[in-house]
Amino acid sequence: MKLTDSDQDLVAEVEELSGENLYACFQCGKCSASCPFTDEMDELPNQLIRRVQMGDRRVLQSKTPWVCASCLSCEVECPKGNDIPAIMEAVREIKLRSNVDETDLRDLDTRGLPEIALVSNFRKKTG
C-alpha cells in the first residue's frame, strides 16, 4: 500500500475509541502468540494493529476483530501494556457505525439457535 495516501482519520478514530496509543506497539508479536483463536483469524492481532497504524481502511474488512472473544490473553501479556481487546472493539465499533446491514433475515436459519447466538450473529453481520 502507499503509505503517503494512508487514512490518518482511521488512526485517530481507533485511538479515540480505544483510548490506546497505537504507536506504543513495537510489533513483538506476543499478542498473536498468546491468542487462542489465531487459527480462525485472517490476520494476526499484531498485523491488525500494524494495519491500523498505517491507516489502512482494508482493516475494516478483516475477520480478526469478529473472531476476537475479548478473552484478554493478549492484554495480560502485552509488554507495552496495550489494551488490544479495546483496539479490536474500536475496529468493530467503526464497522458497526458505518450502518451497513448485511443481514438478510430470510437467510437466517433460526431453528434451534439460542437467543444470544442470534443477537451476536446480528451484531456481527451488521455494519
Add this chain to the structure above:
Amino acid sequence: MGSKPRVGVFVCHCGENIAGSVDVAKLAEEAVGLEDVVFATDYEYMCSDPGQNKIVEAVDEEGLNGVVVAACSPSMHEETFRNVVEDSGLNRYRCEIANIREQCSWVHRNGGTSPTSKALKIIKGAVQKVKRNIPLEPVEMDHSDKCLVIGGGVSGIQAALDVAEAGNEVILVEKEPTIGGHMAQLSETFPTLDCSQCILTPKMVQVSRHPDIELMTYSEVREVSGFVGNYRVTIEKKPTYVDPDACNLCGDCEDVCPVEVSDEFDEGLSTRKAIHIPFSQAVPSSYTLDEDACLGLNPLCCTECSDACDADAVNYDESSQFVEEEVGAIVVATGYDLYPKEEMGEYGAGSYQDVVDGLEFERMLSATGPTGGEVRRPSDGEVPNNVVFIQCSGSRDPENHNPYCSKICCMYTAKHAKLYKESVPDGNAYVFYIDIRAGGKEYEEFIQEVQEEERVLYLKGKVSKLEEVDGSLRVTGVDQTIGEKVEIDADLVVLAQSIIPSDRAEEVSKQLNLNLGPNGFYKEAHPKLRPVESIGGGVFFAGAGQAPKDIPDSVSQGSGAAAKAMDLLAKPTLSQDPQVVEIDEERCSGCGLCLGQCPYGALELNSRGIAEVNEILCEGCGTCVSGCPSNSLSLKNQTDEQVNEVIKAYVGD
C-alpha cells in the same frame, strides 16, 4: 637441563572443551609412562586458582624441573602458566604448553583421528621440547615517557587528557585544522539529547590548555621507526599560513576571500572560503588557509586576506615543518568515515539531491549548520513533510556492501526521527529497519519513546529502491509484519550509511605494523581479553577505528587505551621476551643475507664483519634462521634439535 630431567604433565579438561572428546584421565595415566615424565595429573580447569596450585605443589613435592601444561593455545594461557612456574621457583621458560584444545579436541570433536592418541603425541612433543629449554632472563630496556595520540576525535581527546593527567607528556596529532572529529559535527547525542558541541568543546579547550599536551593540528604522522617504548616518529605539520597566536578570529580575511569551495565540515551542504575556520569553537581557535583552494601562493595570486588582517597573522611564506619525536607508547584513534552513498546503486548512487546520509542530516539539524537547525531539503529548501529513514544502508549486506552491523545507526536514526518530528510536528517519519539493535544504557527506552511519543512508524524490512517520481522520491519497501509491500512518496530520504574505517587507517597500520581485520578495522590482540591492545604491544586502540562505536564506547575505550599506555610508561624499564636469535660467531661468514631477511631490522654486521643481533628489536620470528646458508643462527629454546625432537615425537622415530 643440567640435572636429570624431571617433567610434570598437567592435563586440563577445559570443562567439556577438551574432556568432551579426549580421555583426559587416560592421557594423564599414559603421560607418566613417557621418558623423563615423573608426574602427571588432570584437572577440570588448570587455569583456575586450584589448578595453578596443583602445579606449584607438584614442582615442590616432586622436584620437577620442567612443566608441560596440556591445555588451550599458548596464545591464551602460556603467559599464565609461565607465571605460575616462575612463582614455584623455576625459570619461566621451563614451562611449555601442549595445545590439545585448538589443535586436537576442537578439530576432532566428530571422531576420525583418535583425539586421545593425538593429544598424547602433542604432549610427547612438548616434553621433548621443555627438557631441552634453557633458562632465560628477560631483556631489559629503557623507554621514552611520552605518549603519541593519533587522531583528535572524542576518543583521542579522552586518551590524551587521561595520559596527560597522569603526568606524562602527550603529543596529540590531528590531520584536520581542528580537533573534535565527527562528534563536533553532530547536533544532539542519543539517548540524553545533550548538545554535542556543548559537551565536547570544553574538553577540546582542556586539551589546548593542558601543559602536558602538545597539540599538533593540521598534521600527519609521516614515518615511524623503533619499537615498544622507543618509537621515533616524524610528524608533518602542514602550513596553515595563519599564526594562531596572532589570529583574533575577527573574520575579516574570510569576508574578503574571493574563493568559495564546498565546506567539508557541513558535509558539502554549504560553502566556505579558502581561508576558513571549520566552526566557531574550533581548537586551536585560528583560521587556516586551504592551500589547495587558494588562488595560488607560489606565485602569489591574491593577497586579499593578508591585506585585510589587522593582526598581521597571515604569513604566505609558511611551509611544512617536519618534527621528530621520541615516544614510548602510541594511541591510535583514527576514527571512522561513512560508506559513500555513491556506492548505493539501489538508492540512487548519490544522484538524488534529497537523499542525504546521516552526517549530512546531522548538519541540517545542527543549530550552527547550513540551515540553522531547520530541516530543509537540499534541492529547494522546502520543509519536508514525509521523511524516510533507511537503516542498514550499506551494512549487513555481505553480497553487495559491508557484512557487519554498524552498531550506532539504530540509535542515531531514532534520534534523527525524534529531532525531525520536534522540528516538523505535522510531518511523517518512517523508519525502515531489519532489526532494532539498541543494546546500551537507556537505549531501548529511547527507541520506545521515539516510537510512542513521536509517533514514528517503524517498518520492518529493507528498502529495495528509490526513484524520482513527480518531484518526490518513491520509496519501495516492505513491511514484513503484515507481509505486504509499501510505497512512500518521500520529500527527503536519510540513509544510515555504514561506518567504515577512516581513510587514514591503512597508512597508519603500515607505519606502525598493525594488523587490519577483514573490514579494514584495526585488529586487536584479543577480541575479548585485550580489546585495546595491538598484537605487537606498545600501540593501543581507541574509538571507531577498531570497530564501529558510539560516543560512550569511544570515550571508554579512549580511557582504556590511556590506562594501557600509562601502565607501559609507568614502568621504570621494559622487558622483552628473551627467546631471540643467537649467532654462532665461529660459523658466521658475514655474508649478510640475514640483514635483508629480518623484518624488524634487528641484525647488522659488526666491526668484525659478522652478524650481530639487537635483542631488543628481535621478535624471535626465525626468518633469518631458516635463511642462513651456514646454519649459524638459531632461536633460543627453538633450536633445530628441539624442532627435530618434537617432529619425531609427533610422527614416531
